[in-house]
Amino acid sequence: MSSIDFTSVRKVYDGEIVAVDGFDLTIESGEFLTLVGPSGSGKSTLLRMVAGLEDITDGTISIGGETVNKLPPRHRDIAMVFQSYALYPHLSVRENMAFGLKRSTNLSDEEIYERVDDVAELMGIPELLDDRPKQLSGGQQQRVATGRAIVREPAVFLFDEPLSNLDAKLRKHMRTELQRMQQELETTAIYVTHDQEEAMTMSDRIAILNHGELQQVGTPRDVYNHPRNLFVAQFIGSPSMNVFDVTYEPTDDGGRLVGDVDLEIDAERAAQIEDATTDELKLGVRPEDVSVSRTSSEEHVAAYVDIIEPLGGHDLLYFELEDTGSLVSTEAATLSDDAAPETEVQERKAFIEPESISEDAHEVFLHFDLEQIHVFDADTGLNVAHLDELEREIAPSA
């Protein structure tokens, strides 16, 4: 078990392409940390620098307290699992799993095959040990590739999108398997993925990257509920957070957000907004924090039903705002046929059944849960709830 420390890590390719810029992070021993971010944000570069497959332009990376910048990959005590499983086609599963150990340790054949048997048991593949890779399904090959990494008992696992070649169902299954395996072994792991659902379900913490810079690191719940900036807010969560352009107007007992929508806010949030660098703000609200009703109230936003996407367990509903035409998504439970009538959800659902969309009565009123809204400074993208925290970072002695 080993912690991993990144200190001011920077990577520049060809003297001009800045792939990673001033990356600072400590991954605790035994932690499962996922790196997410859009394509080109520097995830693979970071992973490859930990593995020793890429030079570090500036800064240091330490594993278990030892700086590894100049250490060759084979001395770093890491094992990497890639998107392509890279199994040797002419070797059996048993030989594939034993291959690395035979080359890099002084263990006897007997000890090596004993370890291979134990790991095959852990990965649920003992009956495949005599097969060749081409006889295996994608999921089975993935297990062998992971098993081959585990057999080496490394201090650190590095996963580079290991599930992206699998179909959706198998992916979910393997996600659970990898989690179980990691909990059992308690090996420090860095996992790179595009798939934010994978990140949310598997990780102890998630680090979100954009343009080579760390945007936020925290538990899945933390980054979802308290996004530090607009980028994180929109990147994490599916469907994405709804975002509106608004400006702020003070009132006697708080303030109002006015623009695409018009909402009253309390004094605490008003005080946060007053610290923003600009009057231009972005209001964010997650789909599950928007509710729909037929009746108007003081704090509502008038909208029209646009699209209904049935997703099985629930429906995803899209509305167009009456005044501005902005689209808003929200979620509603799908009703079973025998659900009690008169429930609020059923009434809501009945009101927006597709048949009713063409009728005049399809105007609805959206209510935002004011406790759950997020406000961002449009210039800096920062969540106004984090502005004072940022000031402390900039001027720690103040």
Ligand SMILES: Nc1ncnc2c1ncn2[C@@H]1O[C@H](COP(=O)(O)OP(=O)(O)OP(=O)(O)O)[C@@H](O)[C@H]1O
């Ligand atoms: N060998 C290389 N030479 C030059 N530029 C590179 C090299 N590898 C990566 N880059 C650039 O560095 C930046 C970060 O790339 P990287 O592959 O780390 O991103 P990523 O987040 O892993 O992307 P993806 O999700 O598409 O794999 C990109 O601009 C990319 O074009």
